[in-house]
Amino acid sequence: MKKPYLLILLVMLSACSDSGDDQNREIDLVVLEDLIEHTKEFEKRVYSFENGLHIAVGYGIANSIMVEGVDGNIIIDASDSVAEAEEVYSHFRKINSNPISAIIYTHNHGDHTFGAAYYYNLNEEKPMVIAHESTSHYVERIMGILNPIISKRSSRMFGTELPSDEVINVGIGPYLGVSQSPIGYIKPTVTFGDELKINISGIEIELYHAPGETNDQLFVWLPKQKALMPGDNIYRTFPNLYTIRGTPHRDVKSWIRSLDHMRTLKPEYLLPSHTKPLSGSDVMETLTIYRDAIQYVHDQTIRLMNKGYSADEISNLIELPSEVSQSPFVREFYGTIRWSVKSIFNGYLGWFDGNVSNLDPLSSKDYAERLVMLSGSEEDLFLALKQAVESKDMQWALQLSDSLLTLNYKNDSTKELRQEAIQYIGDRATNPNKRNYFLSSANELNDDYQAQPLLPQTSELLSEVSIDMFFDILSVRLNSEKTIGMKKRVCFDFDSGVIKTITLRNGIAEISSKNANCDIQISTSEQVFKEALAGVRNPIMSVASGEIDTGGKRTEFLAFLSNFSD
Structure with missing residues (x-):
């Protein structure tokens, strides 16, 4: 007590x-x-079962699972860094030191894939790397065109730039370690669409596509052992039906169907990729409660949408029924009902909530100027901000500070008050995602703040991603203001035989495979070009040395590349 x-x-x-x-x-x-108290869920431990299943919990944000085979072992999810994988394997090999026959990714997230190189390179004979056919696409999406914003928001959500004593846990694990040591992603060598049944080292394995937390999610079923590895479709907290770091829309109905598929198998062992394993009758009961919680939020959101309620209104109305909310698997230590409701609304109807006031609202600056008119002056608005902070009305303080910063009024003082409000809310948030996001945002307002890269680029990592990804990145990084009136075509002939062309016109960069009418012809290797764009090697030196052959147009080519920077 x-x-x-x-x-x-x-x-x-x-x-x-x-x-x-x-x-x-x-x-x-x-x-x-x-x-x-929830942190106890992530105490470092390898849980072993008599049927040859072992799950390492607490060595990073995600679990790793080892299945013992006759002449080799299978790793399911590989941790988020090479160092974490090495630590986990130091325990696994004490149990069974047979070589690794296969690595299975349950989905694309880095905490399940970025430690794979450690296992892959243990022996001369390389293991299979198995995943859904779309997994590589989603890995490259995170590392590609959205990397800057996803990295920033992920860093905030997981608190990777906070002092370690500020991070209580991250909801589904003790911490995110991806930025703390080298990462080693290996591109899948075996992929499938709907299902794959395969015997690996004497173990009958069934893999099923199971969209849920990600579109490429799969679950692993071992029929002989009656063991289920559900990936991230269930863990001991309310699911992240929406994540504040930002991802593609998560189809809640598909998530429910995936859980129902698992239930039809009547598993006796549940080894999730986050939080502790379960066995016995608790497995089916937990799967049922979990899917019911998701369906309840989905169905009640739709019911209220059809009555004309806005997403904001619905998010304040829905609570789980008591018979569901009592389960420890739906406590809001990762996802929340409020955020989920808004995502479901947006997934069905898009961003417009139906209120005409919100279709073409005033700009932030216009709104701030009118707020000043109502309050009397900019100083009066600033005094209202101070009063809000003093009275601990911190959400109102944040919204007032938005307007004052838009107007550039007393920026330093406004930022100090804003930081105090953010810190106050973050300190009291019981959801780790919210807590870490707020505390990280407060930290960013310090004068000496310097952003740290979440995914350091390495030659090894770049070798595992396609050259196509880099041209997609160039397309979205074009600074259109620099190219007004410009028409230029640069053609790339790579050592792999791949041909790429960038055509600048009308403020866009068209990417194609046509090698004709080129203003500049480039010859180089894919790896050199990737490393130059990623900053692993100096692009100017690569051009000067001839590693990137410009056909005598070095200055012109470097000027061309400058259009893709701010």
């Missing part, structure tokens, strides 16, 4: 504001008690 005095326990932390003044951060530990 909790001690009564815990109800008034306050931890006083000292934090420095931009101005260098100390400000006290009062953190009610009781508010965070459940989140702190």
Whole structure:
């Protein structure tokens, strides 16, 4: 039973504001008690079962699973870095030191794929790397055109730039370690569409496409052992039907169908890719509760949508029924019902909520100027911000600071107050995603803040991704203002035989495979070009040395590349 005095326990932390003044951060530990308790879910341990299944929990954000075969072992999900994979395997090989026959990715996320190179390179004979046929596409999507924004938002959500004592946990694991050591992604060598039944080292394995948290998600079924590896379609927290770091829309109905497919198999062992394993009668009961929670949120959202409610209104109305909410598997330590409702609404109807006020609203600047007119002056608006912070009305303070920053009024003082509001909300958030996102955002307002790369580029990593991805990146990085009135075509002849052409016109970069009417002809290797674009090697030196052969048009080619930078 909790001690009564815990109800008034306050931890006083000292934090420095931009101005260098100390400000006290009062953190009610009781508010965070459940989140702190949830950390026990990730205590480092290898759970072993008599049927040759072993699952490593707590060595990183995601679990790794080893299945013992006759003459080789199978790894399901490979951790988020080479270092984590090595630590996990130091325990696995004490159990069984047979070579690795196969690596299975349950989906594309880096915490399941970026440690694969460690296992892949253990022996001269390389293991199969098995995944859904779309997994490579989604890996390259994250590493490609959306990398800057996804990396930034992921870093905030997982708190990768926060001091370690600020990160209680990340909801589905202790921390995200992808930025802390080298990563080693290996492109799948065996892929499938709907299902794959295969014998690996004497183990009968069935793989099924199971869209849910990702579109490429699969689950692993071992019929003899009656063991289910569901990937990220279930873990001990409410699911991330929407993630605040940003991903493609997650089809909730497909997620439910995938869970129902799992239920038809009547598994006796559940080894998820996050949080602890389950066995016995708890497995079917948990799968049922989980899918029911998802369906409840989906169906009630649609019901209220059809009654004309907005996403914001619905998000404040829906709560799980008590018979479902009592399950520890639907506590909101990762996804939340409010965020899920808004994603479901947007997935069906798009961004417009139906309210004509929101179809073509005032710009942020126009709105701020009118807010000033209502309050009397910019100084009055600033005083309202100060009052909001003093009275702990922190969400209102954030929204007022948005308008003041738009107007560039007392930016330094406004940022200090904004930082205090963000910090206050983050300190009290019991959802790790929200907590880490807020505390990271507050940290970014410090004068000495310097962003750290979430995914450091290496030659080994670049060799595993297609050259197509790099041309997609160039297309979306074109600074159109630099190319007004410009028409130019540059053709690339790679050592692999691949031909690519970039045609600049009308403020866009068309990518094609036509090698004709070229203003500049480039000859180089795919790897050199990838490394030059990724900053692993100096592009100017690569051109000067002839590794990138420009046909005598070095200056012209470098000027061409400058159009793809801000």
